[in-house]
Amino acid sequence: MKILSFSLMVSLLCLGMHAQEEQTAQKHNAYYDKSLEELLNVETQAKANVGSRSGARDALDALVPIDVISQEQLQSSGYTELGKVLSKLIAGFNYPRPSIADGTDHSPPFTLRGMNPDQVLVLINGKRLHQSSLLNVNGTIGRGSLSVDLNTIPLRSIERIEVLRDGAAAQYGSDAIAGIINIVLKGYGSQSVATISYGVTHEGDGVMRQSDLFYTLPLKEDGFANITVEAKDRGATNRAEADIYNNNLIDTHFGDAKTQDLLLALNVEAPRDDLIWYMHGNFDDRHSRAGAYFRNPADFRNIPSVYPNGYLPSIHPEIIDGTWAGGLRGILENGLKWDASYTLGYNDYHFYVDNTLNRSLGVASPHSFDSGGTRYLEQIFNFDLSRTIDKWQVAGGVEVRKENYQIYRGDEASYALGSFSSASGAQGFPGFRPENEVDASRYNVAAYLDNTYTFTNWLSTDVALRSEYYNDFGSTLDGKIALRVKPSEDWLVRTSASTGFRAPSLAQSNFTYTQMIEDAGNIVTFGNYGVNDPVARALGATDLKPETSQHYTMGFVYQPISNFSISADYFITDIQDRIMATGYISGYTISGLSAYAQSILSANNVDGAVYFANAFSTRTRGFDVRMDYKYDLDSGAKMKHALAYNRSETHITKLNDAPSVLGVSMIDLMVDPFVKVTLEEGQPIDSVKFWNKYETKAFDWIVNVNRFGSFKSTDYYTPITFRAKWTVDTELVFHINKEFSIAIGAENLFNAMPDPWPNSQDWVVKYSEYAPFGYNGAYYYARAQWRF
Template identity: 55%
Template sequence: MKHILCALLSLTCGAAAAEKAVEESNDYYQRPLEQLFQVETQAKAAVGSRSGNRNALDAEVPIDIITAVQLQSTGQTELTRALAVLVPGFNAPRPSIADGTDHAPPFTLRGLGPDQVLVLVNGKRLHQSSLLHNNGTVGRGSSGVDLNTIPLRAIERVEVLRDGAAAQYGSDAIAGIINIILKGYGQRSQASVSYGHSREGDGISKHASLFQTLPLAGDGFLNLTAEWRDRGPTNRAGPDAGDGGRINTHFGDADTRDALLGLNAELPRGDTTLYLHGLYDRRRSSAGAFYRHADDSRNISSIYPDGFLPLIEPKILDFSATAGIRGITVSGLRWDLSYTHGHNDFHFYVNDSLNTSLGSDSPRSFDSGASRYTQQILNLDLSQKIGPHTLAGGYEFRQERYRIVPGEPASWMLGPENNYAYGAQGFPGFSPDNEVSARRRAHALYGDLKYALSDSLTLDSAARAESYSDFGSTLNGKLALRYRARDNLLFRASASSGFRAPSLSQSHFSYTGTYRNSDDTAAQFWGNYAVDHPIARALGATDLKPEKSRHFTLGLVFQPSTQLTASADVFVTDIDDRIMPTGYISAWNLGSLSPQAAAILAQNNIDGAVYFTNAIGTRTRGFDLRLDYKKELENGARLKMVAAYQRSRTHITQVNASPGILGVPMTDLILDPFTRGLIENAQPVDSFKLWTRYATHDYELVLNLNRFGKFSSVQAYQPVTFGAKWTVDAEFTYRLTRDVALTLGGANLFNTKPDTWGKTEDSLAGAGKVIQYSQYAPFGYNGAYYYLRVGVEF
């Protein structure tokens, strides 16, 4: 990797140095108007500062800008997958057979959790999904933002702040911030259709989008985006030797259809501007659970004589809207008052299934209930320039509500057959005992000061005090220093404290079911209980505390010419009291479980329990390298290259004390080999991205080279390491006319796939297993994907 970066640097530095004097002479007056429209200025960023947009490369903290052109050039139709091939350290594996997680996969940044990344839209907080990832996937025990609810064609750019920023923006901004800027003034209307499929012929993807912009008075605008996505399923399951060699299991992408809308509008009125933006997504999705063989005790042979594959088919509704007014007073005070409402409804349905305990009268389809999350925010921002300095502050009120809605009785009830396999097979429904309606409120006061110590030295400071109705108050601060040693050399450093409030789903999630023993002769009744549930309290559960973090970044930016920029940053993030679900609290799982705890389980007629707790502390260390190069060639051709490398590792540094009533140490309660591996080794140790675009008036060619680092999983309580892999994406676009373009492309062009369980050096699972790949694989396991797209501007 070091040799690749050095080669790129040496290749571009010579050309950049030779042309530096020419570029800096500023020959724009001699250029035709058409060329001036194509001039690319330095990227601006709004995130991380309340003093307005500024050059991203001049910021006190590292910020990456991902443009709409880059997003479209990946060939992906979903934002999560597009960012996964453009942003180093952004990890988005594709889980399967993981209940709701199949249908709203999580993402992470810098090896931390999905809920440790704050997502903004036009600078306003976007709500999380109501789904709690409760299976053995990356992101287990968290509720994150579903980025795929955002229409890709509505996005102007994505700003990725790679630094802790909770002292500025509040909870969740530990690993960083993703700020999605919707298309604004000066856009052209456009429409596109695309079609693609995997090399194996499945995963058929159909996509259509329409972006319509309407100019309003006074540089106002109304932008509307409509998208339709139909992504067919893929299946990489192997043959089942126990079922005559049939491929009876679904292990791959869900069959997903999305209808999306986006709105962004501004209407200036003198010194004030009214603004409104909103997002809407209605998703229908389908994926399989584990297959039930014909002779499985959970099957009823008169209903499914050949066995059956339960299908989990949720209906997901997600929407958000922000309305506000901003302006500037005569004295230069800038103000911004806004209200944001966000909602997510994740409704579970199960089809091609049965409730074994109901016998032959069992339905085949079930409504298994829903989880719902609503967030409302009232925000006032104030900012005043005082000479070369900027003083800013504000107030924020946030109200959240989390609900669990029971399913229909047949989805969760124990019927007259008294079979332990009760409830809808695949996903037993939420019962009335699981019903939850929880609320909380938070008030925040915050202030920022940007102080220019000299023309070359700037100090940024921030402080934020918040009070939550469920766990109390927090106070966090940040200091960032920027020093421009020369015109082409900038040093930067930051230190901050932060926090992540426990999500309402972590505090109040409730779910009960059965677990089948390996000998298939008995049932284990268990419950995942809210921390305030009497059973959880009796077993030592307490109210969750916020996770607390400390973040340090040190870096530099070197810009030898207007064509070339290089940056390097090192970082350390310490997090205390990270929130995790306990292991399965039971006598057979924890052999040393105290007699008192065993008695509590027996008195409540359950075999085991799980609840969330503040369990561990971690340290994440790493560094980021980035190289940007652009060059204008003869005849109006343009070349742009972005190379980036990120490496980080997370280690557990502290284990909190476990509740004394359990009689087991926290290490036994929390850190089994699987869970430890999930935290420390399940995500790629490093990643490299090289995005290259060559464009002329008539055509453009994009090449995207990715390296996904090694990662580990656990099989039979032993770690299994999967090697690093390279992928290549390519896209060729030809302009049929000035406004019509035809694109042919391929993602993972050479059909690279992750190691299978049977091909790893120390694999304990032989080849030919039904599940051949680890679901932690950072680029999935579908192989090559080819597509065709037609776009029109008007």
């Protein structure tokens, strides 16, 4: 059935291309014979702002590869979370659904081209979007990194998404190694719309109730104020198996967290004389809940008189996330454009845990705890200038950015070590201790130039240079050069080379999360230590250096007719000094750990320690192919196709030296078989996205075919291959009238499931949390929309 559906889409594509060949329109932009109504419905080539500071341009005519995801593609999905939607539309975008991974369950990280979440820069309206304060420290994809939480942005507020598939740190600064995702909010000419939707999985769980309102208010002098309000309630899913060691009961939660979100978004432009005031912002208040590991009745962490049947601790963070950007721009009489802006980003990740206890406090232990949390604050000031001078497009500017990262303690019972057990703290998520509290800040200043020179209509080049100073690690200087050759109207050839960097995050340098245990009458600690902690320093930790990169791209665009294009780009990205957490440094977990290192642990009453370090270098290489095709049928209907393919492979190319004090190699310290397999093969090696739409006045039919490539994980350090899978999404939209429509659809229509773990019947977790399309199976939904 899946192969049949894919074959049907290919047949439709071929049929459409044949129909186009029979059309009598001229090869390029033949609009002269069209009526005014037809001209108003003409879809021009997608514009993109990202990738150059000289203004919007045709995405297909750019010097670097840029994909544009349209509003209609974004909204032709039953999913209301942006991360899930993009995983179905962007080839090379990976969004697995971790479970039993503490905070990561509630804010899953994403990757692009197989590189880390913090190696992708996310913008809103061209302004940097802050990352979450959550550091992913468990064994998930993106372990040891921070990620932008895409699900804080209401889907209905977005006009389009621009994906720059090229290194761009020389233009935009830290993090833009794998590429850039620029989220463009709805602006001029948008229509107010209200939406309600309801969905449920094949298993009857994961119920989604969602409603939103996008309202646009025209202002004087062509200004606008757009506001989006969204409320959604998503039920938990659970794909855990029965526990053969606990009377075949389903006692574990393995699936999506239960979440409730209230989201707001604002986008405003107000022209005044020769100036334009603008601002945008978004806010998310999220309450989420998921399970930790089940504690069975006989577990030493249980008190049978309190939980005679065992218990499943519930972690339910409260997450506040918001951003606001405002500025003023204008044009001087000599044509010089200027833009001054201020951006503020904030994230608070506050952990709570209930249905649990602190075993060391005995029967008097509370069953609910405030475990503390993390905060991140980012402030950015930008001043940009640009001007066209003859064949030059010259742009430049300065940026000042200040960051603050905090860890704040939980209540005392959440971390205390009492007298009734050697295990301290709230089971499921022990609280941050007073010794873990952090309040770290830094600032950086950047100056940049971005110049494009057009030699002729068929030859142009872009040169960018950016210098930055960070007060915690020093200076960087990065450059980029891109060349565009257009030998004919049909063909474009492009190539680029650049250097880049990613500054170590404040969280990686300062994250501290330790617990206490009693060992032979002594109280000892264990856990994560910041690189400046005396214990970490004694064990060889040093100040983190920035990750540095070199990026190379070469590709082409072929556009023989105005409504058909195909592009292909090959890329190589080398990254040095990648940052990762060490393994657990102790005498019984790292073979050959020096006696001196063990004496340091003993002298500091530490059972074992983890800290972050610059560990190794990698090379990621692959290619992207994209095809877009649109055409009109004689009946007045339209067909649209977007086909994208990505293949990315990452390999470790060099290991740095481990600290000599430990007496072990970097393989022993950091790159064990689990880490190596996860880094190099833990994500799909390739992916296919094939989006298709049949559009009429009465209804629209969308079919989206996805292929998620094979990946690997380990079971007791043995690599296990999980095969590639196909999924099919479909949606029917009925236009009752110009204002009102109803949609029904399915994500993963044929209920495709990832391969299970071998011998999964022996364990309650049947599927890998690395599965790129999750493990919930089919999801069915209905949506009603009213435009006004």
